[in-house]
Amino acid sequence: MTTIAFIGLGNMGNPMAANLVKAGHTVNGFDLMPENLTVAREHGVVVMANAIAAVKDADVVITMLPAGKHVLSVYEDAAPKAKQGALFIDSSTIDVESARKAHSVAKKHGLLSIDAPVSGGTGGAAAGTLTFMAGGAKDAFAKAEPILKPMAGRIVHCGDDGAGQAAKICNNMMLGISMIGVAEAFVLAEKLGLSHQALFDVASTSSGQCWSLTTYCPVPGPVPASPANRDYKPGFAAALMLKDLKLSQEAAQSAGAVTPMGAEAAQLYALFNAQGNGGTDFSGIINFLRGNPL
Numbered sequence: 001m002t003t004i005a006f007i008g009l010g011n012m013g014n015p016m017a018a019n020l021v022k023a024g025h026t027v028n029g030f031d032l033m034p035e036n037l038t039v040a041r042e043h044g045v046v047v048m049a050n051a052i053a054a055v056k057d058a059d060v061v062i063t064m065l066p067a068g069k070h071v072l073s074v075y076e077d078a079a080p081k082a083k084q085g086a087l088f089i090d091s092s093t094i095d096v097e098s099a100r101k102a103h104s105v106a107k108k109h110g111l112l113s114i115d116a117p118v119s120g121g122t123g124g125a126a127a128g129t130l131t132f133m134a135g136g137a138k139d140a141f142a143k144a145e146p147i148l149k150p151m152a153g154r155i156v157h158c159g160d161d162g163a164g165q166a167a168k169i170c171n172n173m174m175l176g177i178s179m180i181g182v183a184e185a186f187v188l189a190e191k192l193g194l195s196h197q198a199l200f201d202v203a204s205t206s207s208g209q210c211w212s213l214t215t216y217c218p219v220p221g222p223v224p225a226s227p228a229n230r231d232y233k234p235g236f237a238a239a240l241m242l243k244d245l246k247l248s249q250e251a252a253q254s255a256g257a258v259t260p261m262g263a264e265a266a267q268l269y270a271l272f273n274a275q276g277n278g279g280t281d282f283s284g285i286i287n288f289l290r291g292n293p294l
Contacts, residue, residue, distance in 0.1 A: 001023070001024040001025045002026070002059045002060055002147065003025070003026045003057055003058050003059050004025050004028070004058055004062060004147065005027075005028050005030075005048075005054040005058035005060070005061045005078075006027050006029045006030075006045065006054070006062045006064070007030050007051050007054060007055075007061065007063045007064070007074055007078075008064035008065045008070075008092070009029050009031035009033075009036040009037065009039070010031065010033070010064065011122050012091075012122060013036075013064035014036060014039050014040055014043065015043075015125040016062075016064065016091070016130070017029055017045050017062075018043035018044070018045070019125075019151045020150055020151065021043055021044040021045060022150065023149075023150035025150075027044070027045045027046065028045070028046045028058060029045040029047055029048065030048045030049075030050060030053070030054045051078055052077060052078060052081050055078040055082050055086075056081055056082075056083075057083065058083065058086060059083065059087070060087045060088075060144075060147050061078060061082060061087070061088045061089065062089045062147075063075075063089070063090045063091065063092055064091045065092045065094075066092070067092075067094055067098075068092075068095050068097070068099070068101075068102075070092070071090050071092050071094055071102050072098055072101055072105070075090075075102045075105040075106065079111060082109065082111060084110060085110070085112070086111050086112075087111070087140065087144060087147070088102075088106045088111055088112070088114075089113070089147065090102055090113070090114075090115050090116065091116050091117055091118055091132070092117065093168055093169075093240075093243070093244060094117075094165060094247075095165070095250060096165045096166055096169070096251060096254075097162075097254075099115040099135065099162045099165040100162045102115070103115070103136065103161040112136075112140040112143060113136055113140055114134045114136030114140045114164065115135045115136060115162060115163075115165050116133065116134040116135075116144065116148065116164050117133055117165055117167075118130040118131060118132055118133070118151075118168075119131040119133070119172075120153070121235055122234070122235065123235070124153065125151070127153075128150055128152065129152070129153035130151055130152050130153060131152070131153060131154045131155075132148050132151075132152050132155045132164075133156055133158050133163075133164040133165075133167040133171070134148075134156065134164045135157075135159055135160060135161055135163030135164035135165065135166070135167075136161055136163075137160070137161075138157070141157045166251070168244070170248070172244035172248065173244070173259065173265070175211070175212065175241075176241050176244070176245050176265040176269060176282070177261045177265045178210045178211070178212040179216070179282060180268060180289075181212075182210065182212045182213045182217070182218060183283070183285055183286035183289050184289055185203070186199060186218060186286060187286065187289050187290055190290075197221060200213070200217060200221075200222035200223075201222075216235075216283055218283040218286040226283065228283060232280045232283065232287075233280075234280065234282070235282070235283070236281060236282050237279055237280065237282065238269060238273055238277050238279075238280055238281065238284065238285065239273055239278030240282070241269055241282035242266070242269040242270055242278070245266035248262050248266070249262060249263055249266050268285065269282070269285065272284075272285050272288045275288065
């Protein structure tokens with residue numbers, strides 16, 4: 001099987017790497033946090049002393065890092081040390097410009113690369129049901145697809161360099177907007193004396209239905225698996241939603257696109273985070289809309 005370097009073994013990276021190990025790959029991993037390395041080792045990942053050591057003998061390099069500057073730093077350091085013909089896959093959520101720069105670094109050293117951010121949260125990472133949105137050349141995508149499969153429920157080739165990040169930013173802007181809309185509807189229903197279950201039963205089978213309602217309902221009860229039933233333990237943290245909404249607004253400004261709902265969602269999540277809620281699930285914004293702290 002394939003030798004894979006996995007750089008970034010946090011809440012998403014660790015379960016993703018574990019699924020690659022289960023699929024029979026050798027995974028050499030590195031993370032700056034010792035506790036993440038301990039978990040990785042328990043999952044069968046071969047823990048390496050640094051990113052360069054992980055990359056040195058790898059056929060595939062996967063990064064799952066917080067921001068574009070981190071991805072570019074790893075690419076600039078690791079690409080010159082990588083095996084000729086190695087494939088670089090970045091599954092971080094970063095700005096489109098940084099993604100395209102990372103592709104350029106890989107190409108400079110004769111390496112294939114795709115940007116392949118994910119949707120599905122920590123639950124999808126653990127279950128191996130993530131959606132991968134891939135950008136890059138067709139030959140790079142063809143080589144990446146079998147590597148991604150043990151971690152994926154769906155893999156979509158969105159286009160050329162940076163297209164995966166563009167798709168992720170647009171998707172998560174829709175998600176942030178829709179969650180606020182669903183939360184507002186439940187707050188209004190409470191004021192009108194309508195039960196959570198009654199609103200769910202109507203909206204989930206009519207024109208109000210959406211993922212934020214039917215899969216990730218922001219009130220306890222109707223969807224047992226939603227974070228609302230676990231005191232809004234993430235899931236997908238509000239700080240990460242704010243990060244993605246900020247990326248959407250940076251992209252909109254750069255592209256000259258008008259996104260008033262995306263801008264409003266970014267402002268609301270900024271206020272929610274400013275109240276100390278960055279570590280709670282993003283669906284917990286319903287409490288902000290009620291005027292109640294978590």
